[in-house]
Amino acid sequence: MSAGLAAAIEGEQAAVYAYGLAGPHLDEADRSLALGALAAHRLRVLALREVAPDGLEPDAPAGYDVSPVADAAQARALLARVEARLCATYADLAAETSGVDRTQAILSARECAVRSVAWGAPPEAFPGREG
Amino acid sequence: MHPMSRRGVLSAGAALAVAACTPGSGDSATPPASSSPAPPPDPDLGLQDDVARQEWDLIALYDAALASPGALDPAQLTLLRDQHREHAAALGSTGPPSSSSGPASSNFPPGGDVRSVLIDAEQKASGARTDSSLVARAPDLVRLLALIAASEAGHAEALRRST
Numbered sequence: 001m002s003a004g005l006a007a008a009i010e011g012e013q014a015a016v017y018a019y020g021l022a023g024p025h026l027d028e029a030d031r032s033l034a035l036g037a038l039a040a041h042r043l044r045v046l047a048l049r050e051v052a053p054d055g056l057e058p059d060a061p062a063g064y065d066v067s068p069v070a071d072a073a074q075a076r077a078l079l080a081r082v083e084a085r086l087c088a089t090y091a092d093l094a095a096e097t098s099g100v101d102r103t104q105a106i107l108s109a110r111e112c113a114v115r116s117v118a119w120g121a122p123p124e125a126f127p128g129r130e131g
Numbered sequence: 132m133h134p135m136s137r138r139g140v141l142s143a144g145a146a147l148a149v150a151a152c153t154p155g156s157g158d159s160a161t162p163p164a165s166s167s168p169a170p171p172p173d174p175d176l177g178l179q180d181d182v183a184r185q186e187w188d189l190i191a192l193y194d195a196a197l198a199s200p201g202a203l204d205p206a207q208l209t210l211l212r213d214q215h216r217e218h219a220a221a222l223g224s225t226g227p228p229s230s231s232s233g234p235a236s237s238n239f240p241p242g243g244d245v246r247s248v249l250i251d252a253e254q255k256a257s258g259a260r261t262d263s264s265l266v267a268r269a270p271d272l273v274r275l276l277a278l279i280a281a282s283e284a285g286h287a288e289a290l291r292r293s294t
Contacts, residue, residue: 091277095270106261106277113281117288125214126221126278127285 009048013061015041080121087112088128175268182263182276183224185256189215190227192252196245203246207293211249211286218279250290257283 019038026034060066065082069075090109094102113127193212197205219225260280267273 087281088278091274091281094264094277095274099265102264102273103261106264106280109277109281110257110261110284113285114288117285117292123211123214123282123285123289125217125282126275127281129278 005048005052009045009052010059012041012045012048016045017061076119080116080119083112083116083119084121084124084128086128087116088126088130091128173268174266175272178263178267179222179272180224182260182279183219183222184228185259186215186219186222186279187224187227189252189256190219192249196249199245203249203290203293207289211289214282214286218282221275221279246290246293250287253283253287253290257281257287 016038019034019041023031023034023038065078067074067078067081069078087109090105090112094105094109097105109127113124116127117123190212193208193215196203197208197212257280260276260283264273264276264280267276
């Protein structure tokens with residue numbers, strides 16, 4: 001049961017990853033199907049994790065934040081931190097792109113900063129920048 | 132790509148900006164990369180000055196809000212104002228421009244909605260930094276403007292959430 005649940009969570013996460021990988025190559029006609037499926041798999045990740053017993057944590061993919069999350073405060077802190085860090089990553093992306101790609105990177109950075117504050121992080125002068 | 136080198140580059144860029152904006156620093160402020168005899172003025176410098184001026188206008192707006200009776204949490208207003216000072220400093224400006232005619236306290240008539248004015252100002256500033264980044268040349272300046280745009284979007288969210 002637990003093993004099956006862990007495998008299902010891993011499978012749903014793998015599906016989310018696969019949709020992100022495959023999506024840009026799909027025909028325009030398939031885009032709405034892919035977006036709907038992506039949203040459904042993300043919802044399943046949340047739903048499965050809600051019924052998973054404590055301690056059942058599939059291995060995180062490389063590069064993922066693996067800080068322990070034991071309560072709501074730690075959950076909010078993790079999300080605030082991930083969003084702030086991604087904000088700085090998008091600022092780096094903006095620096096190496098131009099035109100509409102740069103605009104999109106900065107819009108993404110702004111959205112991450114807003115979500116970081118929404119999760120309880122204090123406002124920062126340079127969100128996510130180390131030091 | 133490593134955090135250490137990224138921080139180092141940003142610091143170097145900020146230091147260069149400070150040097151370039153210091154009156155009387157002369158040729159020593161010229162970036163060492165330019166070897167031509169008469170390099171054209173760096174368009175990034177004018178851009179930095181413009182954005183810094185706008186940051187000082189925001190600082191004046193927060194000062195007016197702090198002076199407004201019954202306003203928002205002074206600790207929060209002070210925190211946000213000081214982060215705009217950090218923005219200005221990173222752009223090479225450590226004091227308000229002498230020609231600054233920033234918003235006065237008359238912007239906040241009794242009963243006016245201080246919070247809405249500040250949220251609107253932060254959102255406009257965030258959008259303006261995004262626009263400015265499109266004409267910036269140096270990657271360090273683009274990165275800085277992106278972070279400032281994000282910071283100001285976060286300020287607006289913090290103000291929305293304050294009670």
